Amino acid sequence: MNLDDFSDLIQRPDGGVRRDAEERRERLTVPPGALGRLDELGEWLSAAQQSVPVKAVEQPRLVLFAGDHGVAELGVSGRPAGGAHELVRAALDGASPVSVLARRFSVPMRIVDVSLDCDPELLPESVVRHRVRRGSGRIDIEDAISAEEAEQAVRLGMAIADEEADSGTDLVVLGDLSVGGTTAAATLVAALCGTDASVVTGRGGAGIDDLTWMRKCAAIRDALRRARPVLGDQLELLATSGGADLAAMTGFLLQSAVRRMPVILDGVVSAACALVAQRAAFRAPDWWLAGQVSGEPAQTKALDRMALTPLLDHGVTVGEGSGALLALPLVQAAAALAAELPEREPEKAVDGEDADGEDADGEDAEPEAGSGPEAAALDGA
Numbered sequence: 001m002n003l004d005d006f007s008d009l010i011q012r013p014d015g016g017v018r019r020d021a022e023e024r025r026e027r028l029t030v031p032p033g034a035l036g037r038l039d040e041l042g043e044w045l046s047a048a049q050q051s052v053p054v055k056a057v058e059q060p061r062l063v064l065f066a067g068d069h070g071v072a073e074l075g076v077s078g079r080p081a082g083g084a085h086e087l088v089r090a091a092l093d094g095a096s097p098v099s100v101l102a103r104r105f106s107v108p109m110r111i112v113d114v115s116l117d118c119d120p121e122l123l124p125e126s127v128v129r130h131r132v133r134r135g136s137g138r139i140d141i142e143d144a145i146s147a148e149e150a151e152q153a154v155r156l157g158m159a160i161a162d163e164e165a166d167s168g169t170d171l172v173v174l175g176d177l178s179v180g181g182t183t184a185a186a187t188l189v190a191a192l193c194g195t196d197a198s199v200v201t202g203r204g205g206a207g208i209d210d211l212t213w214m215r216k217c218a219a220i221r222d223a224l225r226r227a228r229p230v231l232g233d234q235l236e237l238l239a240t241s242g243g244a245d246l247a248a249m250t251g252f253l254l255q256s257a258v259r260r261m262p263v264i265l266d267g268v269v270s271a272a273c274a275l276v277a278q279r280a281a282f283r284a285p286d287w288w289l290a291g292q293v294s295g296e297p298a299q300t301k302a303l304d305r306m307a308l309t310p311l312l313d314h315g316v317t318v319g320e321g322s323g324a325l326l327a328l329p330l331v332q333a334a335a336a337l338a339a340e341l342p343e344r345e346p347e348k349a350v351d352g353e354d355a356d357g358e359d360a361d362g363e364d365a366e367p368e369a370g371s372g373p374e375a376a377a378l379d380g381a
Helices: 003-009 015-026 037-049 070-074 084-092 097-105 147-166 181-193 210-230 234-242 244-258 268-280 297-306 322-340 373-379
Strands: 060-068 109-115 171-179 263-265 288-290
Touching: 003 234, 003 244, 003 268, 015 037, 015 322, 037 322, 060 084, 060 097, 060 147, 060 244, 060 322, 070 181, 070 210, 084 097, 084 109, 084 171, 097 109, 097 322, 109 147, 109 244, 147 234, 147 244, 171 181, 171 244, 171 268, 171 322, 181 210, 181 234, 181 244, 181 268, 181 297, 210 234, 234 244, 234 268, 244 268, 263 268, 263 322, 268 297
Parallel strands: 060 109, 060 171, 171 263, 263 288
Antiparallel strands: none
16 A cells, blocks of 8 residues: 555545635625634635535534554553543543533544554444554554554545445544554654654643653654654554554545545644645645644644644643534534525616616716816816
8 A cells, every 4th residue: 555646536625616605705795804714614615515605514423533552651641551442431421521512512423443452342342343453562662553554554544434425424523532642643743844852742631740741752752763764655654653543544534535525633643644644645634624722732733734724722632522523613603604694786777877887778888078087187277
């Protein structure tokens, strides 16, 4: 598998449709600019859907990829190593922020176990049936996964995207349920952006103290030494420094763009996968929205590189798709406004002329004698 092949498969949203949407926006009763960024969102959705006016977002879906990362054994996370299955269980039980929001917004949730480090019997079969492996390796001293597992994970993500597109999903909210995932994500971003570990090291969704931050920074520094030699091959980079869940998210993002299915990104993990995907297919980011600012410096660098501006900045750091889900009503509101606001009435004829300045016979109206700029000049002479 060569991820660069996606470059020929992914096209940008229809530019002609977007221009039509912009022209329609000019004709609405609400003045242009009065709705701020909602205008831009409505036009972007029109281009993605190839529809003017834009259609309502009626079948959104929350998709969460779950996995454990061996680097968490170094004490780089606020959660215990191998504890991602507890995040999954809380989401399934409706006891996590993302599950509360999904329930409130009536958005169905799909959790895909790609590399959880737990017995499969602890979770429903619908969650664990796609597992590629149990946990990922310590990226500071070894590869996260093998090359074969990386390809399997990418193909899994592609298959999930195809299933969602075939089922009628018209927009995906993408997130992750992981322990150690932000460390792997920061490593990918630092490698792809050519920066140092300290620049991308954040404090994760659970929050960490200064000593833990220093351990995390050191782990990313060591992982970067292993990542930089394989930058020329995105699949090998995911195998070396990513993990099975990140590889699956990357495949999901690429295939979603192929299927013209818009995606709202959540935090640093989805942003890092998006950056890898952009390296493979430069048009792919045109199909994604950045849901929110997570507070992770690696996310900021990744979004800047992809020229994606977050929709929200509410200080939500919990991760797990919560920030992206909060942005969904904004996108739905933009679609509703663009579709349902009325257009202005055409200008009416005045004094026997139509709106184009022609008389009733279709001929240009002649200026009256003694009027016009020439007469005014004579009067003032």
